[in-house]
Amino acid sequence: xQKITQTQPGMFVQEKEAVTLDCTYDTSDPSxxxxxxxxxxxxxxxxxxxQGSYDQQNATEGRYSLNFQKARKSANLVISASQLGDSAMxxxxxxxxxxxxxxxxxxxxxxxxxxx
Amino acid sequence: ExxxxxxxxxxxxxKRQSVxxxxxPISGHATLYWYQQILGQGPKLLxxxxxxxxxxxxxxxxxxxxxxRLKGVDSTLKIQPAKLExxxxxxxxxxxxxxxxxxxxxxxSRLTVL
Numbered sequence: 001x002q003k004i005t006q007t008q009p010g011m012f013v014q015e016k017e018a019v020t021l022d023c024t025y026d027t028s029d030p031s032x033x034x035x036x037x038x039x040x041x042x043x044x045x046x047x048x049x050x051q052g053s054y055d056q057q058n059a060t061e062g063r064y065s066l067n068f069q070k071a072r073k074s075a076n077l078v079i080s081a082s083q084l085g086d087s088a089m090x091x092x093x094x095x096x097x098x099x100x101x102x103x104x105x106x107x108x109x110x111x112x113x114x115x116x
Numbered sequence: 117e118x119x120x121x122x123x124x125x126x127x128x129x130x131k132r133q134s135v136x137x138x139x140x141p142i143s144g145h146a147t148l149y150w151y152q153q154i155l156g157q158g159p160k161l162l163x164x165x166x167x168x169x170x171x172x173x174x175x176x177x178x179x180x181x182x183x184x185r186l187k188g189v190d191s192t193l194k195i196q197p198a199k200l201e202x203x204x205x206x207x208x209x210x211x212x213x214x215x216x217x218x219x220x221x222x223x224x225s226r227l228t229v230l
Contacts, residue, residue, distance in 0.1 A: 035218060037221075042223075043223060043226075044221060044223050044224070045159075045209075045221035047219070050218060079167055091159075093158075095215075097215045101164060101172050102211075102215040103149070104156035104161070107158050108157050108158050
Protein backbone atom coordinates (compact mmCIF):
# COMPACT_ATOMS: atom_id res chain seq x y z
CA UNK A 1 0.00 0.00 0.00
CA GLN A 2 1.13 3.51 -0.75
CA LYS A 3 2.43 5.21 2.35
CA ILE A 4 2.27 8.71 0.87
CA THR A 5 -0.26 9.75 -1.76
CA GLN A 6 -0.19 12.96 -3.73
CA THR A 7 -3.21 12.95 -6.02
CA GLN A 8 -2.43 16.11 -8.00
CA PRO A 9 0.13 15.43 -10.75
CA GLY A 10 0.10 19.11 -11.69
CA MET A 11 -1.24 22.37 -10.31
CA PHE A 12 -1.44 25.87 -11.75
CA VAL A 13 -1.70 29.09 -9.79
CA GLN A 14 -1.64 32.78 -10.59
CA GLU A 15 1.20 34.82 -9.15
CA LYS A 16 0.34 36.30 -5.71
CA GLU A 17 -2.49 33.80 -5.18
CA ALA A 18 -2.47 31.02 -2.58
CA VAL A 19 -2.30 27.34 -3.54
CA THR A 20 -2.83 24.09 -1.63
CA LEU A 21 -0.96 20.91 -2.49
CA ASP A 22 -2.60 17.75 -1.19
CA CYS A 23 -0.93 14.90 0.69
CA THR A 24 -2.42 11.92 2.49
CA TYR A 25 -0.44 9.29 4.37
CA ASP A 26 -0.90 5.85 5.83
CA THR A 27 0.80 4.57 8.95
CA SER A 28 0.07 2.63 12.10
CA ASP A 29 3.10 4.10 13.86
CA PRO A 30 1.94 6.67 16.43
CA SER A 31 5.23 8.54 16.17
CA UNK A 32 6.03 10.01 12.79
CA UNK A 33 7.10 13.17 11.05
CA UNK A 34 5.78 14.75 7.87
CA UNK A 35 7.95 16.79 5.53
CA UNK A 36 7.56 18.85 2.41
CA UNK A 37 10.45 19.26 -0.03
CA UNK A 38 10.74 21.43 -3.13
CA UNK A 39 12.69 20.22 -6.16
CA UNK A 40 13.37 22.90 -8.80
CA UNK A 41 14.40 21.96 -12.32
CA UNK A 42 18.04 22.08 -11.21
CA UNK A 43 17.37 18.92 -9.20
CA UNK A 44 18.32 19.70 -5.61
CA UNK A 45 15.85 18.80 -2.86
CA UNK A 46 15.08 21.77 -0.64
CA UNK A 47 13.49 21.23 2.77
CA UNK A 48 10.45 23.47 3.32
CA UNK A 49 8.53 22.49 6.43
CA UNK A 50 8.11 19.78 9.08
CA GLN A 51 5.19 18.57 11.21
CA GLY A 52 5.54 16.05 14.02
CA SER A 53 2.69 13.68 14.80
CA TYR A 54 2.45 14.97 18.36
CA ASP A 55 2.63 18.65 17.46
CA GLN A 56 -0.53 20.43 18.56
CA GLN A 57 -0.24 23.36 16.20
CA ASN A 58 0.12 23.43 12.44
CA ALA A 59 3.65 24.20 11.30
CA THR A 60 4.42 27.47 9.52
CA GLU A 61 7.59 28.69 7.83
CA GLY A 62 7.28 32.06 6.15
CA ARG A 63 4.91 31.68 3.20
CA TYR A 64 4.57 27.94 3.81
CA SER A 65 2.09 26.38 6.19
CA LEU A 66 1.12 22.79 6.74
CA ASN A 67 -2.57 21.99 7.22
CA PHE A 68 -2.26 18.91 9.45
CA GLN A 69 -5.46 16.90 9.96
CA LYS A 70 -4.39 13.87 11.95
CA ALA A 71 -7.72 12.04 11.97
CA ARG A 72 -7.94 12.31 8.19
CA LYS A 73 -4.23 11.48 7.81
CA SER A 74 -3.65 14.48 5.62
CA ALA A 75 -0.81 17.00 5.57
CA ASN A 76 -1.52 19.56 2.88
CA LEU A 77 0.99 22.27 2.02
CA VAL A 78 -0.34 25.80 1.64
CA ILE A 79 1.80 28.34 -0.20
CA SER A 80 0.57 31.89 0.22
CA ALA A 81 1.33 34.76 -2.17
CA SER A 82 2.81 32.52 -4.87
CA GLN A 83 5.92 33.72 -6.69
CA LEU A 84 7.31 32.74 -10.09
CA GLY A 85 10.22 31.08 -8.29
CA ASP A 86 7.81 28.69 -6.60
CA SER A 87 7.42 26.80 -9.88
CA ALA A 88 8.90 23.38 -9.10
CA MET A 89 8.10 19.80 -8.14
CA UNK A 90 6.86 19.41 -4.56
CA UNK A 91 7.19 16.21 -2.57
CA UNK A 92 5.42 15.16 0.59
CA UNK A 93 7.37 12.67 2.72
CA UNK A 94 7.04 10.77 5.99
CA UNK A 95 9.42 9.32 8.55
CA UNK A 96 8.00 6.57 10.76
CA UNK A 97 10.03 6.88 13.91
CA UNK A 98 9.03 3.69 15.65
CA UNK A 99 9.14 1.08 12.91
CA UNK A 100 11.27 2.03 9.91
CA UNK A 101 14.58 3.31 11.31
CA UNK A 102 13.46 6.80 10.44
CA UNK A 103 13.72 6.35 6.69
CA UNK A 104 12.03 9.05 4.64
CA UNK A 105 9.36 7.78 2.23
CA UNK A 106 8.29 10.11 -0.56
CA UNK A 107 5.10 10.59 -2.51
CA UNK A 108 5.00 10.86 -6.30
CA UNK A 109 5.13 14.62 -6.30
CA UNK A 110 3.08 17.52 -7.65
CA UNK A 111 4.38 19.88 -10.33
CA UNK A 112 3.43 23.45 -9.49
CA UNK A 113 3.42 26.08 -12.21
CA UNK A 114 3.03 29.74 -11.24
CA UNK A 115 1.70 32.00 -14.00
CA UNK A 116 2.51 35.73 -14.11
CA GLU B 117 28.51 24.99 6.62
CA UNK B 118 29.32 22.84 3.61
CA UNK B 119 26.45 20.83 2.18
CA UNK B 120 26.30 17.24 0.96
CA UNK B 121 28.81 16.76 -1.84
CA UNK B 122 28.27 14.29 -4.66
CA UNK B 123 30.25 13.34 -7.75
CA UNK B 124 30.11 12.97 -10.62
CA UNK B 125 27.12 15.16 -11.49
CA UNK B 126 26.57 13.37 -14.79
CA UNK B 127 27.58 9.98 -16.15
CA UNK B 128 26.73 8.23 -19.41
CA UNK B 129 27.60 4.55 -19.81
CA UNK B 130 26.70 1.58 -21.96
CA LYS B 131 24.57 -1.20 -20.49
CA ARG B 132 26.59 -3.90 -18.73
CA GLN B 133 29.30 -1.38 -17.80
CA SER B 134 29.98 -0.38 -14.22
CA VAL B 135 29.73 3.01 -12.49
CA UNK B 136 30.46 4.41 -9.05
CA UNK B 137 29.06 7.45 -7.28
CA UNK B 138 30.64 9.19 -4.33
CA UNK B 139 29.02 11.13 -1.50
CA UNK B 140 30.44 13.18 1.35
CA PRO B 141 27.78 14.09 3.92
CA ILE B 142 27.60 17.16 6.10
CA SER B 143 30.27 17.01 8.80
CA GLY B 144 29.01 15.29 11.93
CA HIS B 145 25.97 13.69 10.31
CA ALA B 146 25.79 10.09 11.42
CA THR B 147 23.04 8.93 9.07
CA LEU B 148 23.59 8.69 5.31
CA TYR B 149 21.05 7.72 2.66
CA TRP B 150 21.19 6.82 -1.03
CA TYR B 151 18.00 7.40 -3.01
CA GLN B 152 17.19 6.55 -6.61
CA GLN B 153 14.91 9.00 -8.44
CA ILE B 154 13.57 7.90 -11.80
CA LEU B 155 12.31 10.72 -14.01
CA GLY B 156 8.84 11.87 -12.97
CA GLN B 157 8.78 9.85 -9.74
CA GLY B 158 9.53 10.44 -6.10
CA PRO B 159 12.88 9.33 -4.68
CA LYS B 160 13.10 5.71 -3.53
CA LEU B 161 15.43 4.71 -0.71
CA LEU B 162 18.15 2.27 -1.75
CA UNK B 163 20.24 2.07 1.41
CA UNK B 164 20.57 3.79 4.76
CA UNK B 165 23.71 3.85 6.93
CA UNK B 166 24.07 4.75 10.57
CA UNK B 167 27.78 5.56 10.98
CA UNK B 168 29.43 2.69 9.09
CA UNK B 169 26.63 0.15 9.62
CA UNK B 170 23.74 -0.63 7.28
CA UNK B 171 20.33 0.13 8.82
CA UNK B 172 18.10 -0.61 5.82
CA UNK B 173 19.00 -2.03 2.41
CA UNK B 174 15.71 -3.80 1.73
CA UNK B 175 15.18 -2.03 -1.62
CA UNK B 176 18.75 -2.31 -2.89
CA UNK B 177 19.04 -4.68 -5.89
CA UNK B 178 21.92 -6.57 -4.38
CA UNK B 179 22.72 -8.57 -7.50
CA UNK B 180 24.03 -5.41 -9.15
CA UNK B 181 24.14 -2.60 -6.60
CA UNK B 182 26.54 -2.27 -3.69
CA UNK B 183 27.33 0.52 -1.26
CA UNK B 184 29.82 1.09 1.48
CA ARG B 185 30.64 3.65 4.13
CA LEU B 186 33.83 2.20 5.52
CA LYS B 187 34.95 4.92 7.94
CA GLY B 188 31.50 6.23 8.77
CA VAL B 189 31.99 9.40 6.74
CA ASP B 190 31.89 9.35 2.95
CA SER B 191 30.16 6.66 0.93
CA THR B 192 30.33 5.02 -2.48
CA LEU B 193 27.44 3.50 -4.44
CA LYS B 194 28.38 1.09 -7.24
CA ILE B 195 26.33 -0.43 -10.03
CA GLN B 196 27.76 -3.43 -11.87
CA PRO B 197 26.56 -4.36 -14.45
CA ALA B 198 24.26 -1.47 -15.31
CA LYS B 199 20.91 -1.97 -16.99
CA LEU B 200 18.83 0.48 -19.03
CA GLU B 201 16.33 0.79 -16.16
CA UNK B 202 19.09 2.10 -13.87
CA UNK B 203 18.94 5.44 -15.69
CA UNK B 204 18.01 7.83 -12.89
CA UNK B 205 19.30 10.50 -10.55
CA UNK B 206 21.08 9.09 -7.51
CA UNK B 207 20.59 11.34 -4.54
CA UNK B 208 22.69 11.21 -1.41
CA UNK B 209 21.33 12.69 1.80
CA UNK B 210 22.45 12.95 5.40
CA UNK B 211 20.88 13.72 8.73
CA UNK B 212 22.30 14.46 12.13
CA UNK B 213 20.48 11.63 13.84
CA UNK B 214 18.68 8.45 12.90
CA UNK B 215 15.25 9.48 14.09
CA UNK B 216 15.19 13.25 14.14
CA UNK B 217 15.48 16.23 11.88
CA UNK B 218 15.26 16.77 8.20
CA UNK B 219 17.40 15.16 5.54
CA UNK B 220 19.85 17.36 3.68
CA UNK B 221 20.31 16.37 0.05
CA UNK B 222 23.16 16.69 -2.39
CA UNK B 223 22.65 17.88 -5.97
CA UNK B 224 22.48 14.31 -7.22
CA SER B 225 24.31 12.24 -9.82
CA ARG B 226 22.44 11.79 -13.08
CA LEU B 227 23.08 8.41 -14.73
CA THR B 228 22.16 7.62 -18.31
CA VAL B 229 22.53 4.00 -19.44
CA LEU B 230 22.56 3.51 -23.23
